[in-house]
Amino acid sequence: MITIRKVVSAALLLLVGLGTAAAQNFEVKTHTLKNGMKVLVQEDHTIPNVAFYIFYRIGSRNERPGTTGISHFFEHMMFNGAKKYGPGEFDRVMESFGGHNNAYTSQNVTVYQDWFPSTPKNLEQIFDMEADRIQNLAFDPKIIDSERGVVASERRAGVDNSNFGLLNEQLWATAFTAHTYQWPVVGWMSDIESWTMADLQNHFRMGYAPNNATMVVVGDVTSQEIFRLAQKYIEPIASREAPPKVTTVEPEQKGERRIYVRKPAQLPVIMAGYHIPETKHADWYPLQLAETILLSGQSSRLYQRLVDKDQLAIQVSGGTDKSFDPALFEFMVQPKQGVDTAAVEKALYQELVRLASAPVSDEELQKAQNILLADFYRGLKTINGRANLLGSYEVFFGDYKKLFSEADEYTKLTAADVQRVAAKYFTDNNRTVAILVPEAAKSAAGQQETSK
Amino acid sequence: MKKTIVQFSSLLMLVVVMCGAASAQVTPAAKSGAGLRMPPYRKVALKNGMTVLLMERRQVPLVSLNYIVRAGSVSDPKGKEGLASATAALLRKGTKTRTAEQISQQLDFIGASFTTFANADLSGGRAEFMKKDIAKGLELFADLLLNPTFPQDEVKKLIAQRVDGVRAAKDRAQNVIPEYYHAFLFGGHPYGRPVGGDERSLTAITRDDIAAFYQSGYAPGNMILAVVGDFNAAEMEKMISDRFGNWIVKGAAPAAIPAPQMASGKRLLLVDKPDSTQTYYMIGNTGVARTNDDRVGIEIVNTLFGGRFTSMINSALRIKSGLTYGARSEFEMMKAPGAFYISTYTRNESTEKAIDMTLDVLRQLHEKGITEEELRSAKEYIKGTLPPQRLETNDQLAALLTELEFYGLSDAEINDYYTKVDAMTLADSRRIIKQYFPLENLAFVLVGNASDIGTVAKKYAPEVKTKSIVEPGF
Numbered sequence: 001m002i003t004i005r006k007v008v009s010a011a012l013l014l015l016v017g018l019g020t021a022a023a024q025n026f027e028v029k030t031h032t033l034k035n036g037m038k039v040l041v042q043e044d045h046t047i048p049n050v051a052f053y054i055f056y057r058i059g060s061r062n063e064r065p066g067t068t069g070i071s072h073f074f075e076h077m078m079f080n081g082a083k084k085y086g087p088g089e090f091d092r093v094m095e096s097f098g099g100h101n102n103a104y105t106s107q108n109v110t111v112y113q114d115w116f117p118s119t120p121k122n123l124e125q126i127f128d129m130e131a132d133r134i135q136n137l138a139f140d141p142k143i144i145d146s147e148r149g150v151v152a153s154e155r156r157a158g159v160d161n162s163n164f165g166l167l168n169e170q171l172w173a174t175a176f177t178a179h180t181y182q183w184p185v186v187g188w189m190s191d192i193e194s195w196t197m198a199d200l201q202n203h204f205r206m207g208y209a210p211n212n213a214t215m216v217v218v219g220d221v222t223s224q225e226i227f228r229l230a231q232k233y234i235e236p237i238a239s240r241e242a243p244p245k246v247t248t249v250e251p252e253q254k255g256e257r258r259i260y261v262r263k264p265a266q267l268p269v270i271m272a273g274y275h276i277p278e279t280k281h282a283d284w285y286p287l288q289l290a291e292t293i294l295l296s297g298q299s300s301r302l303y304q305r306l307v308d309k310d311q312l313a314i315q316v317s318g319g320t321d322k323s324f325d326p327a328l329f330e331f332m333v334q335p336k337q338g339v340d341t342a343a344v345e346k347a348l349y350q351e352l353v354r355l356a357s358a359p360v361s362d363e364e365l366q367k368a369q370n371i372l373l374a375d376f377y378r379g380l381k382t383i384n385g386r387a388n389l390l391g392s393y394e395v396f397f398g399d400y401k402k403l404f405s406e407a408d409e410y411t412k413l414t415a416a417d418v419q420r421v422a423a424k425y426f427t428d429n430n431r432t433v434a435i436l437v438p439e440a441a442k443s444a445a446g447q448q449e450t451s452k
Numbered sequence: 453m454k455k456t457i458v459q460f461s462s463l464l465m466l467v468v469v470m471c472g473a474a475s476a477q478v479t480p481a482a483k484s485g486a487g488l489r490m491p492p493y494r495k496v497a498l499k500n501g502m503t504v505l506l507m508e509r510r511q512v513p514l515v516s517l518n519y520i521v522r523a524g525s526v527s528d529p530k531g532k533e534g535l536a537s538a539t540a541a542l543l544r545k546g547t548k549t550r551t552a553e554q555i556s557q558q559l560d561f562i563g564a565s566f567t568t569f570a571n572a573d574l575s576g577g578r579a580e581f582m583k584k585d586i587a588k589g590l591e592l593f594a595d596l597l598l599n600p601t602f603p604q605d606e607v608k609k610l611i612a613q614r615v616d617g618v619r620a621a622k623d624r625a626q627n628v629i630p631e632y633y634h635a636f637l638f639g640g641h642p643y644g645r646p647v648g649g650d651e652r653s654l655t656a657i658t659r660d661d662i663a664a665f666y667q668s669g670y671a672p673g674n675m676i677l678a679v680v681g682d683f684n685a686a687e688m689e690k691m692i693s694d695r696f697g698n699w700i701v702k703g704a705a706p707a708a709i710p711a712p713q714m715a716s717g718k719r720l721l722l723v724d725k726p727d728s729t730q731t732y733y734m735i736g737n738t739g740v741a742r743t744n745d746d747r748v749g750i751e752i753v754n755t756l757f758g759g760r761f762t763s764m765i766n767s768a769l770r771i772k773s774g775l776t777y778g779a780r781s782e783f784e785m786m787k788a789p790g791a792f793y794i795s796t797y798t799r800n801e802s803t804e805k806a807i808d809m810t811l812d813v814l815r816q817l818h819e820k821g822i823t824e825e826e827l828r829s830a831k832e833y834i835k836g837t838l839p840p841q842r843l844e845t846n847d848q849l850a851a852l853l854t855e856l857e858f859y860g861l862s863d864a865e866i867n868d869y870y871t872k873v874d875a876m877t878l879a880d881s882r883r884i885i886k887q888y889f890p891l892e893n894l895a896f897v898l899v900g901n902a903s904d905i906g907t908v909a910k911k912y913a914p915e916v917k918t919k920s921i922v923e924p925g926f
Contacts, residue, residue: 046511047839076454088771091762096829098836100760103454117836149774154453156730156799157777163623264727266619266922297560298544299553307613308553314613314620336616367561374563374582377512381845441726441922 026380028390028400029223031230035239036211039230040390040400041223044383050219051383052114052126055391058207059108060187061180061325062243067199069187072105073151074203078112079103080143083136085129087143093129097122107181108324109395110207115384118220123229131233137204139197148192155186163269164332167261167436171271174259175328175432179250209240214394218387250275250326257432264441268335270344271434273328274425276320279396285409286417287329287425291319292368293360293418294351299367305351306333312344322396328432329425341435349428356423359415369410376406488838488870490863493853494685498693500700501673505853506688507680509846513583515681517593518850520576520858522706523669526642532657534649538610539665540568540575545606547599552606555596564589566596572643573709573787574858575669578847583682586691594695600666607659615654622921625725625732625899626797631926633734633897636721636917637791641712651924671703672696678853680846709788714738715895720913724902725921731803731900732796735810737890739792742785742859748872749884750783755830756822757781757813757889758794768813769796775806783888787859792890800904807896807912818891822881831873838869 032038059071079101081087094101099116114130116122159165169184176182186192215234217226253275277283294302295318306313315334321327335344360368379385394400493507528535544559544566545552559566564581581589621627631646638644649657677696679688715737740750751759758765758781769779779796794814798806822830842848856865896912898905899921909916 047844049836049840049844079454088762088767092829095760095762095833098832098834100833100837101454105453115837115840117839146772146774150770150777153730153775153798154777157626157797160729161625265623267616267623298556299560304553308609311609311612314616334620336612337619363561367557370563371560372563374514374565374580377514377582378580380512381514381847382840383844384840 026386026404029227030400031223031227033210033230033235035235035237036209037213037215037230037234038394039215039227040217040394041221041226042218042386042390043220043222044218044386045220047383048118048220049383050114050116050118050123050217050221051387052116052130053216053218053387053391054112054130055214055216055395056110056112056207057108057212057324057395058110058203058243059106060183060185061107061246062207063180063183065183066191067187067195067203068183068191069151069185070191070195070199070203071110071207072185072187073147073192073195074200074207075103075105075110075112076147076151077139077144077200078133078137080147081138081140082133083138084132086138087140090129090133093125097125099126105185106321107185107327108322111388111391113384113387120225123221123225127229127233131237134208134210134234135237139200141197144197144200151186152189152192155189155192158186159184160189163263163265163436166263167269167271167434168330168332170259170261171273171330171432171434172328174257174434175253175273175275176250179248179325180246181250181323181325181327205240206243209242210234210237211239212242214391216387216391216394218390219383246325253430253432255429259432259434260437261434262437262439265436265438267337268339268341268438269436270331270333270335270341270348272331272345272348273432273434274427274430275326276329276425277326278324279322280398283421283424285406286413286421287320288372289365289368289410289413289418290355290422291329292371293364294355295319296368296371301351301355302331302348305347306344310343310347312336312339312347322392324396341437345433352422352426356419356426359419362415365413365415365418372410373407488866490866491849493680494689496689496693498672498697500697501671502696502699503676503857504689504692504696505676505678505857506685506692507678507849507853508683508685509680509849510682511846513682514580514846515583515586515589515679515683516846516850517579517677517679518576518847518854519578519597519675519677520574520854521670521676522674522858523575523665523704524573524707525570525645525647526572526709527665527669527707528645528649528653529661531653532649532661533645533653534614534647535657535661535665536575536669537570537648538607538614538654538657539662539669540570540577542602542607542610542662543568543577543596543600545610546601546603547595548601549599550595552603555592558588558592562588564592566593570647571786572645572647572790576854578850580847586683590691590695597670598696598699602659602662602666604659607657607662611654611657614649615651618648618651618654625723625728625730625921628921628926629723629732629734629795629897629899632721632723632899633736633793633895634791635926636719636897637715637736637738637895638712642707642709643712643786643788643790646926650926653925667701668704671701672699674703674706676854676857678850678857680850680853711741711788712738714890714893716893718892718894718896718913720896720898720909720916722902722906722909722916722918723897723899723921724918725899726901726903728800728900730797730799731806731898731905733803733807733896733898733900734793734795735807735894735896736781736791736793737893737895738789739783740785740888741787741789743861744785744789746880746884746888747785748869749876749880750888751834752827752830752873752876753822753881753884753889754781754783755834756826757817760833764813764817765794765796765810768809769798769806773809775802775809779810792888800901803898803900803905804908804911807908814889814891817885817889821885822878824878827876827878827881831876835870835873 318331562585568577784790
């Protein structure tokens with residue numbers, strides 16, 4: 001599945017953190033190329049490897065009906081051949097020197113990730129291949145068709161055959177009526193089947209200008225070496241216009257929205273989403289504290305209430321994800337079999353009201369801050385983690401240094417701030433609810449043991 | 453996402469896959485492929501028989517603990533599958549001096565993590581906390597391991613959650629196909645049991661079963677503990693010894709695990725999930741043990757066959773044909789020979805095409821083998837990807853130390869790794885393919901819509917066993 005929003009556990013707060021600790025061993029050097037691409041380098045010689053990330057500020061929010069999912073499809077095509085390195089060469093060459101790669105697309109960004117042993121030869125090779133595909137991507141009709149099948153299979157695995165994936169898609173499609181966050185990052189199946197070569201080429205022109213990207217390199221390198229290679233391979237690529245601004249603003253929601261998905265299943269699923277502002281908004285930090293208090297760890301309020309005390313559910317997760325535009329604060333609950341979903345909803349909302357109507361204790365506030373600090377360290381454990389953190393902060397806050405000042409942001413906050421944002425955003429009118437209602441499967445095969 | 457990491461996450465089972473060897477702090481020579489050295493660590497045998505491994509590392513101010521007890525799900529009594537796993541999970545649900553809620557409050561207050569797991573061979577867990585909280589973290593950790601009380605209401609709650617966890621997992625074929633595959637491949641062998649239990653076996657587990665499993669399995673003689681992170685090893689040794697030194701319990705000897713039989717002929721299980729729009733399948737046979745002398749060579753060949761993005765299987769089924777988002781193969785190296793499998797999925801209509809292609813790629817591996825160029829590439833690949841996968845973080849290293857100790861492997865596993873990789877020849881690869889990659893004898897498990905794919909399934913085996921996914925068990 002595409003990394004969009006958190007689907008797994010609330011404990012996975014990798015991209016959230018406090019930052020006093022960041023000081024140690026964490027010097028970042030930056031350089032902006034003449035074509036506008038900014039390069040961030042953090043040297044770390046613990047293992048002889050490099051994490052090499054490129055963040056493009058383009059995602060499904062830049063799409064339109066008819067070509068939904070094309071950002072993600074394009075991400076796949078970036079591995080399918082350019083001018084100098086033909087189909088399959090990027091992967092073949094990388095793996096032959098001990099490297100591997102991946103990429104992800106979200107509503108907001110498309111991110112390419114290379115990991116490899118840090119020899120000068122490998123570095124030169126990666127820059128050559130990245131420069132090749134950034135400027136001279138090939139569009140072979142046969143390969144496009146084959147890759148369509150891959151993405152359709154990815155959608156079937158992540159959405160059509162996953163109750164969480166399916167319901168989450170419907171939640172966003174209902175919560176957003178105007179803004180482009182309403183469609184899935186992977187795209188609607190009919191769009192996956194229909195987009196054209198021209199659509200792909202347009203997307204490339206729109207999103208892949210060097211000035212629309214940030215490069216982050218962390219690992220066993222020197223910044224001089226990286227800046228020199230970036231100047232040699234990336235700087236000659238001309239800057240272009242950045243993608244058109246996404247100007248549509250989602251109107252204020254003025255009443256609860258509620259949808260049902262009925263399908264064969266043994267257990268129901270419940271999701272609720274509340275509109276919240278974008279990451280740069282001042283309420284981001286208090287919302288992170290609220291998320292931690294509600295969802296992080298087995299002592300969190302929602303685990304305690306839904307899973308432990310009332311025993312209505314076996315799992316509760318959710319939270320926020322960084323975004324350019326106002327997005328959702330999500331709750332996802334896996335109820336137990338046979339439980340009345342209305343009872344689950346009631347307990348969930350009571351907890352949100354409790355957060356809004358009384359201040360959290362000093363101890364609970366302190367606990368949330370400690371969890372955020374420990375999770376921040378966890379994010380720094382690997383060169384991958386650091387490359388992703390630096391890039392995310394640079395892209396979503398406009399400055400990677402925000403990573404280091406976050407501690408101050410959290411310590412400034414009080415219980416009243418948490419209470420205020422809970423009261424402001426967790427309102428009935430601002431809520432969209434999606435419920436998966438299990439139906440019995442219409443099985444032909446039944447229970448017979450053996451057939452010839 | 454571009455890559456296919458088929459995740460068998462699941463609430464049910466942690467297939468601890470331990471491929472090849474590993475190493476830690478990489479010497480400068482490692483860059484040229486000359487060698488890796490295990491970084492220094494201290495091995496301490498406490499008087500009560502507990503093994504403690506300590507490694508100082510100061511990249512981030514965190515401390516990681518990893519423990520293994522020599523009692524896995526093979527020790528689950530028949531009909532009570534899931535006992536080892538439930539016992540591990542209940543350690544944090546009450547001790548002599550703390551309730552479950554207090555334990556969670558205190559762990560969370562210091563931002564600590566504590567999770568447990570089990571597989572067929574072992575039970576284990578990992579904890580992580582900040583350097584500044586070492587004393588408190590160790591006190592909590594020791595309390596959970598040494599003083600659990602398994603309160604009746606917590607046992608009941610957890611069992612009920614796990615039963616629903618199995619049902620929830622079955623709502624997504626991808627989550628549960630490994631359980632069906634292990635059960636079908638290994639039959640009555642303990643490796644065929646569901647580690648997390650099933651809808652029936654879980655409800656048969658009582659508090660007394662949990663307490664008895666703990667009593668016999670969790671003993672100092674069965675325990676390996678690794679601590680890696682930002683501390684002084686001598687001080688840590690004293691702290692661990694203070695906490696665990698007085699733990700005197702005589703546990704049961706680890707269960708002997710007989711070698712599983714190889715599947716002979718072709719057998720097929722079709723699990724009906726009528727709403728499925730894709731067929732998920734696993735094909736294979738019994739593989740090898742973790743200590744198999746050919747393990748490095750097997751890892752190299754499997755890298756080429758189904759262990760990386762450009763592998764033969766993924767090239768055929770994804771890159772060249774677009775039949776799937778991903779296809780892969782794997783050897784689960786366990787104490788006794790574990791499973792080998794090829795795993796992928798495709799839409800209902802292309803099921804036959806995909807399975808035919810899978811079998812064809814396997815046949816080509818046997819007929820054509822691998823080339824000199826491929827062998828060189830695979831060697832570089834496993835050497836280059838090893839450090840970030842196993843040697844970068846405190847928790848990776850703690851897991852590595854306990855793993856090597858558990859399987860009776862020495863530091864040579866690390867120190868000689870590159871040499872062993874480099875020594876592999878094409879002749880070795882031919883022998884390894886013939887010896888370890890099945891061809892004619894195969895177990896097939898398909899999860900999908902039986903009314904769509906039932907006829908196709910009959911093509912691959914003389915007998916087709918069918919069951920519904922909502923039937924309890926695997």
